[in-house]
Every structure is written in C-alpha cells, then in structure tokens.
Amino acid sequence: MLLRQAWNNLLRFIFNPSSGPVMKPQRTCGHYNYKLICIEAIMAILLGMIVNACFSSVANLMATTIAEVLGTTNNIDQLNKVEESIAKSWELIIFAVLIGPIIEEFGFRFSLKITPVTVFVSVFIMSIYTLGLFMLGKNPNFLSIAILISSSIAIATMMFLATRHNLKGFYRHKGAWVVFCSFLFALAHLGNIDFQPMMIIPYIFQFFPFLFLGMCLAYFRIRYGLVYSIALHMLNNFIAISSLSLQ
Numbered sequence: 001m002l003l004r005q006a007w008n009n010l011l012r013f014i015f016n017p018s019s020g021p022v023m024k025p026q027r028t029c030g031h032y033n034y035k036l037i038c039i040e041a042i043m044a045i046l047l048g049m050i051v052n053a054c055f056s057s058v059a060n061l062m063a064t065t066i067a068e069v070l071g072t073t074n075n076i077d078q079l080n081k082v083e084e085s086i087a088k089s090w091e092l093i094i095f096a097v098l099i100g101p102i103i104e105e106f107g108f109r110f111s112l113k114i115t116p117v118t119v120f121v122s123v124f125i126m127s128i129y130t131l132g133l134f135m136l137g138k139n140p141n142f143l144s145i146a147i148l149i150s151s152s153i154a155i156a157t158m159m160f161l162a163t164r165h166n167l168k169g170f171y172r173h174k175g176a177w178v179v180f181c182s183f184l185f186a187l188a189h190l191g192n193i194d195f196q197p198m199m200i201i202p203y204i205f206q207f208f209p210f211l212f213l214g215m216c217l218a219y220f221r222i223r224y225g226l227v228y229s230i231a232l233h234m235l236n237n238f239i240a241i242s243s244l245s246l247q
Contacts, residue, residue, distance in 0.1 A: 006039040013219045018175025044216040052209035059205035101233035108185040109221040114170045120160040127152035129188040182214030
C-alpha cells in the first residue's frame, strides 16, 4: 500500500508538479508518516540511479562517437572526471555531501514555498550559480565577481518586488516555477563541461538525470519541508560519491 502510494506520489508530481493533493503534506496524529517518507526517499534515489545510468550511458556513447568522427574531445567525459576528482579529496567530499546540498537547496528550492523573502534568497543564489557559468570563466577577477554579485542582487530584488506585487499570480503558476527551478538546477550541474555546439544532443541526455533529481528534491521540499529535501540531497550525494570511491 505504502509502496504504491509512494510511487504514485512521486510520478504524479514529476509529470504534473502543480497537481493538488500531492502538494499537501500528509500527517498522522500531527506527525508525518515517516514510513512513507523513507519509502519515497529510497524510491527517489533508486529511480534517480536508473535514470542517470540510462541517460548518462547514452550521452557518453553519443559524445564518444561524435568526438571520433569529428576529431574533437569528449566533453561529456569532463563531468565524469570532475566527479571522480571529488571522490579523491576529503575536503571536496565534505563540501559535496554537507555544505553543497544546503546551499543548493536554499538556492533552487527555498522559494518553492513562495514568499517575497524566499524568492529573493533563491533567485540571488540561482543567479550566482547560473550567471557565474557565463561571467566568471576559468580565471575570475575582482571586476567580474563584483558584476556577478551586483547583477544577482538586482535580479533578486526585481523578483522580490514582483512577488510582493502579484503573490497570487505566482501561486497560480507554481508548477511552472517548480520546473524552472529544477531546470536551472540541472543547468548549473553541467557547468563543468565546455560547451560545443556539435555535442548538443549528448548534453540534453546528460541534462535529464539532474532535472529528474531536481524534481524529486522539489517534491520533498514542497510536501515535507526544506530540511527533508536537504537530507535527501545529502544522502544522494553521499551514495554517488561512495560508489565512485569504490571504483
């Protein structure tokens, strides 16, 4: 019963994030159903591993084929090398498992409980993440960092004012906001790849596992709260890095 409920909850949200009943937290005698939460967490991680294995394998195969035909480098493989380097450094492991998930959850999912303040905080962090991919490059300097921060503050302030002016409008399009935040979350995780136009299709395949993870984390954020999405994010990163360390 719980297994079927967890399956239906997750998939219904992923394919229709604005669906009504799944957005409401379930409590039993004032408390969450922790058995259901554990089953949903395990299911989200297992489904994420399956999605990642399928799409990443196709992306790597396509990128390798394109690189051999055109005589270029397999840029998709850069992401794998970055992940492997993280698994070899205790400092990076601590950041990826403990610090990174907190920053990313505040950036990409804090605003899913929509208020002007949560939108400001999230948009500021999301702007730092996404604009930084294009503005900083490999050799950032003081000017580029200053422009990035000021631009992010300006964008976050505009979104803060827009939310205050039309809060009901944001709630009417909450599903679209969930998808948008998950889209930026996935995009930010492809920032370690040097973009090449001929690799656009492998990029798209590599993009979907991060989008799926973002939607699963959004589900936990909306249904149970930010602490639960942070915990799931930490657990997911710990399992991913542990699997790389064992290779």
